[in-house]
Amino acid sequence: xxxxxxxxxxxxxxxxxxxxxxxxxxxxxxxxxxxxxxxxxxxxxxxxxxxxxxxxxxxxxxxxxxxxxxxxxxxxxxxxxxxxxxxxxxxxxxxxxxxxxxxxxxxxxxxxxxxxxxxxxxxxxxxxxxxxxxxxxxxxxxxxxxxxxxxxxxxxxxxxxxxxxxxxxxxxxxxxxxxxxxxxxxxxxxxxxxxxxxxxxxxxxxxxxxxxxxxxxxxxxxxxxxxxxxxxxxxxxxxxxxxxxxxxxxxxxxx
Amino acid sequence: xxxxxxxxxxxxxxxxxxxxxxxxxxxxxxxxxxxxxxxxxxxxxxxxxxxxxxxxxxxxxxxxxxxxxxxxxxxxxxxxxxxxxxxxxxxxxxxxxxxxxxxxxxxxxxxxxxxxxxxxxxxxxxxxxxxxxxxxxxxxxxxxxxxxxxxxxxxxxxxxxxxxxxxxxxxxxxxxxxxxxxxxxxxxxxxxxxxxxxxxxxxxxxxxxxxxxxxxxxxxxxxxxxxxxxxxxxxxxxxxxxxxxxxxxxxxxxxxxxxxxxxxxxxxxxxxxxxxxxxxxxxxxxxxxxxxxxxxxxxxxxxxxxxxxxxxxxxxxxxxxxxxxxxxxxxxxxxxxxxxxxxxxxxxxxxxxxxxxxxxxxxxxxxxxxxxxxxxxxxxxxxxxxxxxxxxxxxxxxxxxxxxxxxxxxxxxxxxxxxxxxxxxxxxxxxxxxxxxxxxxxxxxxxxxxxxxxxxxxxxxxxxxxxxxxxxxxxxxxxxxxxxxxxxxxxxxxxxxxxxxxxxxxxxxxxxxxxxxxxxxxxxxxxxxxxxxxxxxxxxxxxxxxxxxxxxxxxxxxxxxxxxxxxxxxxxxxxxxxxxxxxxxxxxx
Ligand SMILES: Cc1cc2nc3c(=O)[nH]c(=O)nc-3n(C[C@H](O)[C@H](O)[C@H](O)COP(=O)(O)OP(=O)(O)OC[C@H]3O[C@@H](n4cnc5c(N)ncnc54)[C@H](O)[C@@H]3O)c2cc1C
Numbered sequence: 037x038x039x040x041x042x043x044x045x046x047x048x049x050x051x052x053x054x055x056x057x058x059x060x061x062x063x064x065x066x067x068x069x070x071x072x073x074x075x076x077x078x079x080x081x082x083x084x085x086x087x088x089x090x091x092x093x094x095x096x097x098x099x100x101x102x103x104x105x106x107x108x109x110x111x112x113x114x115x116x117x118x119x120x121x122x123x124x125x126x127x128x129x130x131x132x133x134x135x136x137x138x139x140x141x142x143x144x145x146x147x148x149x150x151x152x153x154x155x156x157x158x159x160x161x162x163x164x165x166x167x168x169x170x171x172x173x174x175x176x177x178x179x180x181x182x183x184x185x186x187x188x189x190x191x192x193x194x195x196x197x198x199x200x201x202x203x204x205x206x207x208x209x210x211x212x213x214x215x216x217x218x219x220x221x222x223x224x225x226x227x228x229x230x231x232x233x234x235x236x237x238x239x240x241x242x243x244x245x246x247x248x249x250x251x252x253x254x255x256x257x258x259x260x261x262x263x264x265x266x267x268x269x270x271x272x273x274x275x276x277x278x279x280x281x282x283x284x285x286x287x288x289x290x291x
Numbered sequence: 292x293x294x295x296x297x298x299x300x301x302x303x304x305x306x307x308x309x310x311x312x313x314x315x316x317x318x319x320x321x322x323x324x325x326x327x328x329x330x331x332x333x334x335x336x337x338x339x340x341x342x343x344x345x346x347x348x349x350x351x352x353x354x355x356x357x358x359x360x361x362x363x364x365x366x367x368x369x370x371x372x373x374x375x376x377x378x379x380x381x382x383x384x385x386x387x388x389x390x391x392x393x394x395x396x397x398x399x400x401x402x403x404x405x406x407x408x409x410x411x412x413x414x415x416x417x418x419x420x421x422x423x424x425x426x427x428x429x430x431x432x433x434x435x436x437x438x439x440x441x442x443x444x445x446x447x448x449x450x451x452x453x454x455x456x457x458x459x460x461x462x463x464x465x466x467x468x469x470x471x472x473x474x475x476x477x478x479x480x481x482x483x484x485x486x487x488x489x490x491x492x493x494x495x496x497x498x499x500x501x502x503x504x505x506x507x508x509x510x511x512x513x514x515x516x517x518x519x520x521x522x523x524x525x526x527x528x529x530x531x532x533x534x535x536x537x538x539x540x541x542x543x544x545x546x547x548x549x550x551x552x553x554x555x556x557x558x559x560x561x562x563x564x565x566x567x568x569x570x571x572x573x574x575x576x577x578x579x580x581x582x583x584x585x586x587x588x589x590x591x592x593x594x595x596x597x598x599x600x601x602x603x604x605x606x607x608x609x610x611x612x613x614x615x616x617x618x619x620x621x622x623x624x625x626x627x628x629x630x631x632x633x634x635x636x637x638x639x640x641x642x643x644x645x646x647x648x649x650x651x652x653x654x655x656x657x658x659x660x661x662x663x664x665x666x667x668x669x670x671x672x673x674x675x676x677x678x679x680x681x682x683x684x685x686x687x688x689x690x691x692x693x694x695x696x697x698x699x700x701x702x703x704x705x706x707x708x709x710x711x712x713x714x715x716x717x718x719x720x721x722x723x724x725x726x727x728x729x730x731x732x733x734x735x736x737x738x739x740x741x742x743x744x745x746x747x748x749x750x751x752x753x754x755x756x757x758x759x760x761x762x763x764x765x766x767x768x769x770x771x772x773x774x775x776x777x778x779x780x781x782x783x784x785x786x787x788x789x790x791x792x793x794x795x796x797x798x799x800x801x802x803x804x805x806x807x808x809x810x811x812x813x814x815x816x817x818x819x820x821x822x823x824x825x826x827x828x829x830x831x832x833x834x835x836x837x838x839x840x841x842x843x844x845x846x847x848x849x850x851x852x853x854x855x856x857x858x859x860x861x862x863x864x865x866x867x868x869x870x871x872x873x874x875x876x877x878x879x880x
Contacts (some may be wrong), residue, residue, distance in 0.1 A: 052421040119711070120713065123713075149355075150355070150362050150363050151382050154749065154750070156749075161371075163802040163803055165380055165384070166380040166382070167381065237699055240349075240474060241354075242348055242349070256720050259717050263344070263536070264531075264533060264658065266532060266533075269528065271487060275654050278654075
């Protein structure tokens with residue numbers, strides 16, 4: 037019921053601006069790491085400034101396990117569009133999001149662990165979930181190929197070479213099911229059922245998996261992480277800001 | 292496959308090593324009846340699942356379903372109607388049966404209900420109140436053949452074994468302030484006081500009270516204090532860490548079978564547990580109307596074994612219970628076209644809906660919570676209100692659903708928020724600690740077109756047909772959900788949120804991609820009439836004297852509560868009755 041992948045619409049820009057101003061004020065009030073120092077100068081519109089203003093150190097690059105160079109370029113562009121450097125976080129690559137994608141696809145999830153992969157194969161209504169014989173990793177690569185083909189035919193450039201606005205436009209086409217795609221690899225399924233959940237997980241999973249570098253997304257929202265032994269906190273901080281939210285702890289902090 | 296190896300016989304063999312199995316075994320072994328439990332999964336105590344820091348890993352346990360049934364081995368298929376093709380659900384998200392010692396009750400949320408006093412006699416109750424014609428012809432409601440009063444001592448025992456925290460609302464007919472005034476009368480209070488209420492619960496309680504409803508704290512198995520149960524087993528105090536549902540509690544503060552029941556059983560003579568034993572079938576002699584044992588694969592050597600038994604109990608959760616009967620044709624399979632046969636009928640789910648609320652100036656802090664820290668009203672549930680003229684039967688409990696602040700799955704954002712980019716991040720920063728969900732957990736009454744059978748096209752890793760669900764939310768549930776959700780919307784509105792999601796009841800078709808609850812019920816319903824039920828009021832199979840079935844599969848309908856209280860009570864009673872049965876086998880009447 038939260039952050040529901042199948043439920044979305046757009047807000048007018050003015051509303052969005054409002055949103056940001058209030059978010060900035062709020063972030064200041066609870067002393068959230070990255071926004072704290074920039075509460076006053078959050079850009080007044082949603083356009084990313086392009087300069088990472090959050091203090092987190094970039095993730096150390098450690099080499100991709102799954103991606104081909106072309107796939108890596110695509111995914112790095114993708115996560116930087118979906119997570120631009122702004123007052124809230126560094127860009128997606130520096131947040132470790134591309135590494136998260138790569139590790140997930142190389143690992144058990146990408147290889148189809150726990151997924152029923154026996155035929156016969158028939159296209160079904162969306163409520164039945166994906167009915168593809170491909171593993172998530174294979175499906176990811178096929179979708180990426182189709183997405184790049186669309187980018188080439190539309191703009192004469194591969195996805196990673198697009199202007200931000202062009203890339204953003206394509207993502208919206210994938211999301212809404214508007215993009216033409218091969219029947220076996222519907223780009224709407226690819227984006228909504230695979231790419232988007234991976235993006236959210238990359239941002240919010242424990243940094244152990246390579247994304248959410250330096251707990252930057254946990255700091256952003258004020259999720260305190262571990263160890264979460266809150267028997268006293270929950271009485272003391274009921275209805276009040278929780279101080280631990282400013283300095284979340286992750287698995288590595290306890291290992 | 293080679294001829295299965297035949298093993299020495301046992302008195303009672305229980306299929307499944309979850310909650311019901313442990314409760315049946317507890318009653319049997321204390322009286323010295325030899326009991327063998329066969330569980331397909333393993334024992335996860337002392338593993339990454341119940342240790343810090345690895346326990347607090349949302350991606351591993353919640354998103355990747357680290358503790359659940361392995362869908363690559365055995366999924367279910369679904370069609371929304373009898374005239375449609377079925378599809379195997381290749382990665383199920385709607386409900387998540389367990390695997391491993393403790394079953395789904397090892398990673399449950401802990402909500403622990405007694406159902407309404409009239410639930411076991413629902414058909415008679417509704418007919419008496421509204422007349423026979425009030426129950427639609429396509430809604431095969433049935434009395435269970437057992438009353439709440441008969442089960443009450445077993446509810447009490449289960450609550451004491453599991454150290455349930457809660458506020459009594461009806462003590463021997465006396466209404467108590469702060470409890471649920473609709474509660475069935477109880478002989479004793481809960482063994483522990485309720486859990487702390489959250490900010491969200493206080494806000495909801497205030498609004499609900501103003502509108503004339505009766506809020507009370509969710510009774511739960513998340514232990515409000517340190518607790519010693521009657522078997523000498525201990526629970527620690529809940530730490531409100533928000534890792535209950537889908538997780539094993541590392542603080543030993545959530546009551547589970549592997550924490551409270553199996554350690555006691557392991558020490559009892561006559562008790563044996565075999566893990567990694569996947570049961571494939573029950574050997575049935577239709578002419579004799581008896582079973583002779585079960586067949587299973589030992590997953591450690593890959594070989595098949597035949598385990599003879601005097602008595603077989605199926606306690607392997609709704610889906611396996613039904614499937615095993617269908618695979619070996621024990622009882623006539625239900626035929627929806629003819630409305631004949633019984634096995635697979637009365638398959639029900641839960642009718643859920645939610646409203647998300649956003650408050651700029653209130654600190655909800657969803658991460659300071661536990662699985663059962665809800666505040667609930669029961670006023671609009673089941674038949675707790677007059678349905679005259681409403682056009683549906685049933686209802687829902689409405690509660691604050693703030694059980695955790697796990698950031699992948701439990702972040703709420705106002706409708707219309709962009710799904711990525713700077714504005715998305717801003718919205719996350721702004722609303723994460725300031726939002727809450729109200730949800731209605733609605734009843735789901737049986738429909739003649741909702742049932743289980745074997746899939747003709749798809750097989751599991753052992754080559755056996757998948758269990759096929761033919762299920763959708765039908766008119767009665769859609770109308771109920773629409774009405775209850777509207778009422779929930781009124782409460783939500785009166786809490787004066789800055790934003791609120793659309794107020795919408797459940798919409799068909801049933802969507803396997805969205806978690807709802809793991810409360811699938813029916814398939815082997817109990818009842819007094821063999822033409823309409825699979826097991827008798829004593830849970831004895833009508834067509835196999837020494838075969839018994841226990842769990843939510845025996846419910847003829849699903850109520851607007853979580854299922855575990857009554858099925859635990861039924862399991863404890865079954866254990867007692869089996870002690871007697873093993874001494875004097877007969878048709879129990
Ligand atoms: C995420 C989640 C949250 C829940 N929250 C709540 C809650 O808050 N309140 C509530 O009342 N209920 C809740 N439930 C439901 C509750 O867990 C069940 O009602 C309860 O566990 C049922 O007991 P059981 O013995 O019937 O099944 P289980 O406890 O699941 O035990 C069945 C066992 O049978 C085994 N098995 C299955 N097939 C085979 C086979 N072929 N061979 C061998 N073994 C087999 C399984 O591996 C499993 O261990 C929740 C369930 C889940 C999954």
